[in-house]
Amino acid sequence: MTKAEIVEQIYERVGFSKKEAAELVEKVFDIIKDTLAEGEKVKISGFGNFVVRHKNARKGRNPQTGQEILLEARKVLTFKPSLVLKNILNEGDEESPDQPDGTL
Amino acid sequence: MTKSGLIEEVAKRTPHISKKDMEVVVNTIFDSMIDALREGERIEIRGFGSFQVKIREAREGRNPKTGEPVHISAKRTPFFKVGKELKEKVDDSPDAVESAADSQA
Numbered sequence A: 001m002t003k004a005e006i007v008e009q010i011y012e013r014v015g016f017s018k019k020e021a022a023e024l025v026e027k028v029f030d031i032i033k034d035t036l037a038e039g040e041k042v043k044i045s046g047f048g049n050f051v052v053r054h055k056n057a058r059k060g061r062n063p064q065t066g067q068e069i070l071l072e073a074r075k076v077l078t079f080k081p082s083l084v085l086k087n088i089l090n091e092g093d094e095e096s097p098d099q100p101d102g103t104l
Numbered sequence B: 001m002t003k004s005g006l007i008e009e010v011a012k013r014t015p016h017i018s019k020k021d022m023e024v025v026v027n028t029i030f031d032s033m034i035d036a037l038r039e040g041e042r043i044e045i046r047g048f049g050s051f052q053v054k055i056r057e058a059r060e061g062r063n064p065k066t067g068e069p070v071h072i073s074a075k076r077t078p079f080f081k082v083g084k085e086l087k088e089k090v091d092d093s094p095d096a097v098e099s100a101a102d103s104q105a
Helices: A003-013 A018-037 A083-090 B003-013 B019-038 B084-091
Strands: A042-044 A048-055 A058-061 A068-071 A074-081 B043-045 B049-056 B059-062 B069-072 B075-082
Touching (some): A003 B019, A018 A042, A018 A048, A018 B084, A074 A083, A074 B084, A083 B019, A083 B075, B019 B049
Antiparallel strands (some): A042 A048, A048 A074, B049 B075, B059 B069
């Protein structure tokens, strides 16, 4: 699925013109990106949370040469899927996830 | 920022569209993405990133409290891979702000 297909869905399900739907989809992702670029997390209930995490500097190694290198401190984006989404993806399995722990 | 905050923000930037309509649009975006993932389809949003469902194999785990072995069934888990553009933007972001909006989520 690409952005174009999401636009198509909005055109079909909501009834905006394709041009308008495309603009709106673009704006939605722009705002999410801008928010994350500010270091702020974005929480979409029923889907998941996008969180910017700070990674400390650490020593690494080039796996090919074995040479030690310094990996600088950086910020990375992580996605934690919501329990709702995880359950949706697993519904209808014979081996139903009836284990009490939902930990990953 | 929460979903309602997102809806509000887009609505602010598109005054000709009602907040109610914007809510439907945002919900439709995520609903259609969930539908795609449910079908096992990969999602690629250029400039943002991609989502893919991977299968975690069944394994024998252990109840950490009792030490008792438990069977953990195979399950599908969604994975997100951040796109290059956003990856760079995030790395350049100011240090994480714990916004006031978070606590009321």
